[in-house]
Amino acid sequence: MRRWVLLLLLLAASIHVGCGRDRSHPPMPGVPPVPFSGEEAMAECESFVRLGPKSAGTKESRQAAEYIRDRLKAFGLKPWVDEFEDPVPGGTGVFRNVTAVLPGGSGEILILAAHYDTRVGVSETFAGANDSGSGVGLLLALAQVLSGIYPGSAPELRFLFLDGEECRREYGPADGLHGSRHAVRQLQKAGEVRKVRAMILVDMVGDRDLTVTIPxxxxxxxxxxxxxxxxxxxxxxxxxxxxxxxxxxxxxFLDVGIPAVDVIDFQYGSSPGANDYWHTDEDTMEKLDAKSLGKVGRVLLRLIQGTWGASHNQVDE
Ligand SMILES: [Zn+2]
Structure with a gap:
């Protein structure tokens, strides 16, 4: 009898280990992981960064929005540019969010977002490789691998490329987060707030020394x-x-009760823990690594594919 108990205990322990975290564990039972390599994301990031600085409201910012739209079109999606005005320090600014959707059938919405504008006033040659190129490159690569294979029973997957994240002077009601606040207003207008199962934001995710610091x-x-x-x-x-x-x-998004998370690496610097490359001319492509984009991309794919089963209720706090 004792031996049986021991055997059962060992079996239970081995099942526990078997359910542990390893790569063979599928995102959902019967759903094989979508392969993802960081190289594609890196190539997208590099081309985007090559466009130059993209401070909100500039000609370059408009071109960046059109560039993102055209990349999404090339992947077979039907993106649109949503141009809007918003108060800024000393007046009104023009901003553009780019959106593309992979339709679903569960009645829920999953939002993947990144900002594409770059910090104003760093320099005329500011690359913004990690902040904002990495997030844009990653989302574009995810849109590409999922386009054409996205299951119709899943939540609608909405890619949001946000403008005006960076503030001009100091974050406040009329400075910074323009694109995300506008996107939330649009959700409210459409009566979609309660349909959003989750909003996942990526920002600064390409550092070769990847240290994601979820706030x-x-x-x-x-x-x-x-x-x-x-x-x-x-x-x-x-x-x-x-x-x-x-x-x-x-x-x-959090402010209106939408479950949200920020996947950000806020230790982007010359030594572990430092963030001294952020918002400086040091934020260049050489500081990034495709492997880091691959890591974050695979984690996001796993989260996305985790919603491909039966319909779930909203994430509980
Ligand atoms: Zn920034």
Whole structure:
């Protein structure tokens, strides 16, 4: 009898280990992982960064929006540019969000977002490779691999390329987060707020020394899902929690009760823990690595594919 108990205990332990985090564990039972390499994302990032600085409201910013739209079109999607005005310090600014949708049938919406504008006033040659090129490159590559294979029963997947994340002077009601606040207003107008299952933001995700620092202002269930997905992908060591709050494009979504998480690496610098490349001319392509984009891309794909099963209710806090 004792031996049986021991055997059962061993069996239980082995099942537990078997359910542990390893790459063979599919995102959903019966759903094979969509392959993703960071090289494509890196190539997209590089081409986008080559366009030059893209401060909101400039000619270059308009060209960047059109460029993103054209890339999405090339992947077989039907993107649109949403141009809008918003108060800025001392007047009104013109901004453009680019949206593309992979239709679903579950009645829910999953939002993947990144900002594409670059910080104003750094220099005339500011690359913004990590902030904003990496997020744009990653989303474009994800749109490409998912276009054509996205299951019609899944939540609608909405790609949002946001303008005006960067503030001109200081974050406030009329400075910064213009694109995300506008996107939330659009969701409210369309009566879609409650349909959004999750909003996942990527920002600064290409650092060759990838240290994702998910800020505490995020939905705890979603933060857990990101960390679990990272563990399942074998990249948990590159993902952690930031001790504080980071004001980013996910905040306006959180403010209206949409589950949201910011996948950001806010340790982008010359030594571990430092962030001294951020918003400087040091933010260049040489600081990035396709492997980092691959890690974050696979984690996102796992989260996306995790919604491909039966319809779920909204993420609980
Ligand atoms: Zn920035």
């Amino acid at each position: 505490r202002n995020g939905t705890s269930a979603l933060i857990r899902q990101v960390l679990n997905a990272a563990a399942d992908e074998g990249v948990r060591a590159s993902f952690g929690i930031h001790p504080g709050v980071i004001l980013d494009d996910h905040q306006p």
